[in-house]
Amino acid sequence: MIDLRSDTVTHPTPAMRRAMYEAEVGDDVFGDDPTVNALQERAAELLGKDAALFVASGTMANLVSQLAHLGRGMETIAGASTHLVEDEQAGHAVIAGTAIKQLSEDPDGTFDLEALDAAFRDPSDAHQAITGLVAIENTHAHSMGQPLSLGYTRAVAEIAHRHGVPLHVDGARFFNASVALGLTPRQLAEPADSVAFCLSKGLSCPVGSIVVGSKEFVHRAWRGRKLVGGGMRQVGVLAAAGLVALSDGPDGMIARLAEDHVNARRLAEGLAAVGGIESAGGLAQPTPGPPDPSRTTTNFVIFRVRGDRTAFLDALKSRGVLMVAYNHGTVRAVTHYGVSAADIERALAATADAVRETAAPPAATPTKADAPTQATAATTATTATTPAGTAAATALER
């Protein structure tokens, strides 16, 4: 199988497996695990912050960051389509007892800076919650994994700090952003007060995420981690993989992310040439028509199929390629360690076959008004699964 569903499907490298086997361990709740301590020191150094904390997942990294930055009843300002808002079971409300004020994003993954400035609450008004945090997502998943620039991160931080509020970066794929932008992780992290990043995505570790920030922030996050049941014991066996991933040498996993970005772009270019594959619409690609390969700047490719999406994914699977149903009726493919340039060519051939088997015919002369948007996406997805669509796909196959 060529598994393009996510970069979370990556397996640990041979160097990681060796390091995990050989890891020195201790009880990390006592702070005794030397491998965890080394990983946390390395992460803090790499991102230019005072301290770091190893946690179980990206969701936990965001949660303990919110617990550390916010008191109950406070409010975070964040992009409406971010993981923090959409995909964490409202942990901010359930566990941290906070609200989120959502700002809509543009297709470059940013929200408007004037809208941000205007979104801060008035603490002198007893009706209002108190704004306590601004959060951005880098790379920004729903915009097809766009990396947010250093200039934008600085501008957001400047506004947040002017209002006396810290900036948190959900950097689940932070290293994809720094590699795509040609910046060191330290440069890109500099404006932020805290950064969360995942070891278990493009960096190929089996488990784990890290949050970095000031010593005081990390101390509070460490207390939060225990609160949510995230205190782990001889967890150096997992941290060892992270140390390999963040290393500078040939076993390190950061620089090689560039290869994933090249493969993703090639996939996007190939898909653009396959009839029956269309723009994702919405934030991922606002312009209608064929997929625009220039939207792929990191390791995400998001598109829409003209026919039945489930049938397409099944047809693709039967040809040894996995992609995944994504938001608003789209399909997502993500490149990662273990997927080679040759795999991309095989995936493209399989996609062309699967589309031929399942695609509906093109709609009559599309107009600008037909451009898929997030609002219409759900409808499009529904209509695409009608029996008429299936019959048309069969006709096309012949």
Ligand SMILES: Cc1ncc(COP(=O)(O)O)c(C=O)c1O
């Ligand atoms: C932007 C972003 N943040 C956070 C997470 C959460 O990571 P995890 O699945 O490790 O909880 C994800 C996972 O896909 C993500 O894409």
